[in-house]
Amino acid sequence: MVTSEFREGLDGLASHYKSIINLLGEDTEREGLQKTPMRVAKAMQVLTRGYSQDPQKVLTDALFKEDYSQMVVVKDIDVFSLCEHHMLPFYGKAHVAYIPNGYITGLSKIARVVDIFSHRLQVQERLTQQIRECIEQTLHPLGVMVVIEAKHMCMQMRGVEKQSSITMTSDFSGAFEQAKTRQEFMNLINSDSHKF
Numbered sequence: 698m699v700t701s702e703f704r705e706g707l708d709g710l711a712s713h714y715k716s717i718i719n720l721l722g723e724d725t726e727r728e729g730l731q732k733t734p735m736r737v738a739k740a741m742q743v744l745t746r747g748y749s750q751d752p753q754k755v756l757t758d759a760l761f762k763e764d765y766s767q768m769v770v771v772k773d774i775d776v777f778s779l780c781e782h783h784m785l786p787f788y789g790k791a792h793v794a795y796i797p798n799g800y801i802t803g804l805s806k807i808a809r810v811v812d813i814f815s816h817r818l819q820v821q822e823r824l825t826q827q828i829r830e831c832i833e834q835t836l837h838p839l840g841v842m843v844v845i846e847a848k849h850m851c852m853q854m855r856g857v858e859k860q861s862s863i864t865m866t867s868d869f870s871g872a873f874e875q876a877k878t879r880q881e882f883m884n885l886i887n888s889d890s891h892k893f
């Protein structure tokens with residue numbers, strides 16, 4: 698359902714994008730660009746939809762009592778976000794592990810949490826930390842660890858123009874304070890088990 702607030706936001710965004718395109722020297726009346734301000738407005742609302750979503754609720758909506766207390770790893774979760782400095786995309790993979798403490802959550806919900814925080818203006822470090830904190834505060838597990846590897850288009854398309862550099866960030870707590878637990882997670886991330 699399209700609420701009036703959503704619609705108003707969309708019209709406002711489209712009007713600003715029209716001005717921006719004109720300021721960039723283009724003609725928003727030419728055929729190919731006539732609908733562009735509204736398209737961009739809709740696209741930006743999608744890319745920032747995470748502001749109106751509640752990641753903790755996503756996790757608690759699928760909480761199951763379970764005695765399993767070994768590591769659960771969801772790896773290679775696609776990440777698409779916008780850096781808050783240039784509003785250009787950064788993209789890559791997130792790997793999440795937690796050790797349950799009486800409760801597990803639906804596996805897809807871990808990927809949804811990554812999605813929600815990614816669809817906000819971000820820096821990779823904060824994104825990594827927010828995912829870790831959200832899982833910790835909601836599931837109260839024995840430990841959580843998040844690793845993100847990403848490429849930043851603001852470093853590829855402009856600025857320093859380095860095409861190959863990858864930024865890695867990690868955040869962990871609880872049982873992952875122990876080096877051997879972190880190592881087990883890193884081994885699982887780097888294993889070829891997913892190539893089946």
Ligand SMILES: Nc1nc2c(ncn2[C@@H]2O[C@H](COP(=O)(O)OP(=O)(O)OP(=O)(O)O)[C@@H](O)[C@H]2O)c(=O)[nH]1
Nearest residue numbers: 780781782787819820821822849851852855856857
């Ligand atoms: N730590 C961190 N920095 C980021 C992230 N995304 C973009 N940046 C950096 O944000 C910084 C902004 O630096 P500024 O000097 O204010 O901006 P700038 O003149 O556009 O910088 P250059 O990209 O070096 O041309 C740049 O170094 C970017 O690489 C991120 O997720 N984490």
Ligand SMILES: [Zn+2]
Nearest residue numbers: 780782783851
């Ligand atoms: Zn940037």
